[in-house]
Amino acid sequence: KSGAGTRISEGPWAGRLATARLRQPWRWPMLSRVPGDLRGCILVCLISVPLSSAFAVPPSALPRASPGLRARSVAGALACRARGPGEKIPGRAWTLAIQAGRADAMRGMSVPSGPGVTVEDVLLNPTFPPAWPYRPRDFERQDESDDVIFYGQPRLVTHMDEKAIDALTEYYAREIKPGSDILDICSSWVSHFPKDFPDTMGKRVGLGMNEAELKENQQLSSFDVADLNKDPRLPYADNAFDVVTCVVSIDYLNTPLEVFREAARVLRPGGRFILSHSNRRFPSKAIAIWLQTSDLEHAFIIGSYFHYSGAFKPAFAKDISPALEGGFFASDPIPMFIIAGEVK
Numbered sequence: 001k002s003g004a005g006t007r008i009s010e011g012p013w014a015g016r017l018a019t020a021r022l023r024q025p026w027r028w029p030m031l032s033r034v035p036g037d038l039r040g041c042i043l044v045c046l047i048s049v050p051l052s053s054a055f056a057v058p059p060s061a062l063p064r065a066s067p068g069l070r071a072r073s074v075a076g077a078l079a080c081r082a083r084g085p086g087e088k089i090p091g092r093a094w095t096l097a098i099q100a101g102r103a104d105a106m107r108g109m110s111v112p113s114g115p116g117v118t119v120e121d122v123l124l125n126p127t128f129p130p131a132w133p134y135r136p137r138d139f140e141r142q143d144e145s146d147d148v149i150f151y152g153q154p155r156l157v158t159h160m161d162e163k164a165i166d167a168l169t170e171y172y173a174r175e176i177k178p179g180s181d182i183l184d185i186c187s188s189w190v191s192h193f194p195k196d197f198p199d200t201m202g203k204r205v206g207l208g209m210n211e212a213e214l215k216e217n218q219q220l221s222s223f224d225v226a227d228l229n230k231d232p233r234l235p236y237a238d239n240a241f242d243v244v245t246c247v248v249s250i251d252y253l254n255t256p257l258e259v260f261r262e263a264a265r266v267l268r269p270g271g272r273f274i275l276s277h278s279n280r281r282f283p284s285k286a287i288a289i290w291l292q293t294s295d296l297e298h299a300f301i302i303g304s305y306f307h308y309s310g311a312f313k314p315a316f317a318k319d320i321s322p323a324l325e326g327g328f329f330a331s332d333p334i335p336m337f338i339i340a341g342e343v344k
Helices: 021-025 036-054 072-081 090-103 147-151 164-175 211-215 254-264 294-308
Strands: 183-185 205-209 222-225 241-248 267-277 316-319 337-342
Touching: 164 267, 183 254, 205 211, 211 222, 241 254, 254 267, 254 294, 267 294, 294 337
Parallel strands: 183 205, 183 241, 205 222, 241 267
Antiparallel strands: 267 337, 316 337
């Protein structure tokens, strides 16, 4: 052990780190803006770097690509494609693949970035290309098997933590007017509506893929089973609803433009389409462009769907993420963002 304030004098860490600094890593300027659940990983990396001289990795231990390798991400696929069968894939290749994928996905689009930029800033004055900028491959998925297979098994679990769910529920309570008829697309066994919605709202219709899950949803007055990736048409009359909601599912839709136009069709004049999104997903079923882009870019992409549908007024974004609580090693709450637009 080394005493507080002294330097380690032996081994591969000699002269590198002081115990006192490790005890107060939150004072390091570089870490002050880093989410809590990443700080521990960064510290481990900082501590591990000096060990490289003591534990050299032989070249044979580097990962090798094989013709039959199924990449677990789009970045991985790009990295494997960049190398021939049996060639080494150094870590730098993975980094470059991610950067290349993001640059390709967002070609021709400028998303605000930098210190202090929030999700609200992204859609304040967006500049979209004149024509639909996306290509079919942007909506491809790692798992292109029938969605019925993947979603056939009921999952009576939530995919967000309680604080994120509470934030979304509170947003609905503030923003959805009493008496509204609501359609919840990509619905499941819970819609995260406030408890009083059955008494204060009109009809609450759910549209999802798993009948068993929808039957468990006590917040709905009725439901329908449909796969929007097979047929994006909504089985409802024109002007049937005041609000359409979609909770953390937009990244699974491979024909979003058609779905947005359908949402506009079933909305009454002045109705709103409210989408929430976070950083949780099933990667194998998420569209490629979603895996290549950041949270801010996700907001921009959703805003572009509103724009290119031609049926909505300019969309707006709002960060409703719960506040960070706890100490240094406390995990950050799951972020929660709203992207919404009013039908023309």
